[in-house]
Amino acid sequence: MDVLLSLPIVSYFFSTSLTSWSTSLNLLFFYMTWSTLVLSHSPLRIELIGITAIRTVLWLIPSLVFLLIDTVVPSLAESIKHTGAAALPPRDAAYIARTVGLALLNLALESALESGLSLGLTTAIGSPIFLTSTTLPLPWHLIKQLALLFTAREVLTYYIHRYLLHSSQRSPRVTRLHKQFAHSHRGAPYSLLLGADHPIPFLLHRFVPLYLPAAALRPHILVYLIFVALSTLEETLATSGYSIVPGIMMGGVTRRCSAHYSSSGRGNYGAWGLLDWVHGTSVGRGDVMDDVRDEAEKHQIKERGGNMVQNGIDGLRRSARNRKSRRVSSDSN
Incomplete structure (x- = not known):
């Protein structure tokens, strides 16, 4: 504590x-x-306590709150869920208890696996896997490393999700386990399902795309904690199933995640939907490019861009006139 x-x-x-x-x-x-x-x-202690606190605060607690809303006031939850009543969790105490227990088990397994890997890598290379020092990362380094981490996470999430968790030809056992546990509930998901998968597909889907890029890049521990925090918050909102998630981009991510579950995993394998758009595996209403266009219209990017260009041209013209006036003035003197 x-x-x-x-x-x-x-x-x-x-x-x-x-x-x-x-x-x-x-x-x-x-x-x-x-x-x-x-x-x-110690660096390992900071890493483990940090990620456990992040996952507890940004996933476990909100998931239990959302579950409480969905079960106590189902009429309200139904009206703000993407697939209505089909998205509500079963009102079965035994089922909910098993789901909560499985989620807690996976949370513990995830932390234990990360502890073992970080300890092993630290011993192998002779230094902490993540840079842990009093020197804070510069803003540009932080942004650059976060961009690399999120890009790698998107790539790994898409291909693992599509070819290991939803391919009965390539990995029949893992696919069967994932469908049996994660897709046992039809309709839009609820946030607790984020951790209520069989441990093997859960670790492949949720842990590997986070930890593997970070272990390869070895960023500052603060960058890694921010990366885990943003990813966890994104996943919690995406699997909430709510249609009132703020923001066009995040609302689109939530909508595509709901379509993935509603279609029994026929598409929408990536976290953001970019690779689904590239590979043509988007399902449901709209894809990531529709969200980008909506976001551009919302913020009037074209109009603002045109104004910025026009202001730049006007500035150059004023500068030219001022230089000409100064030359004429000096010549007359």
């Missing part, structure tokens, strides 16, 4: 910086908290 409370992000949210501190003091407070954490705990 002391490690969890000492995580910089937790300390930040419980500080008064949200109301009165300047940005510089926020950064100083964050750096001091992070330095204290790094100097007082």
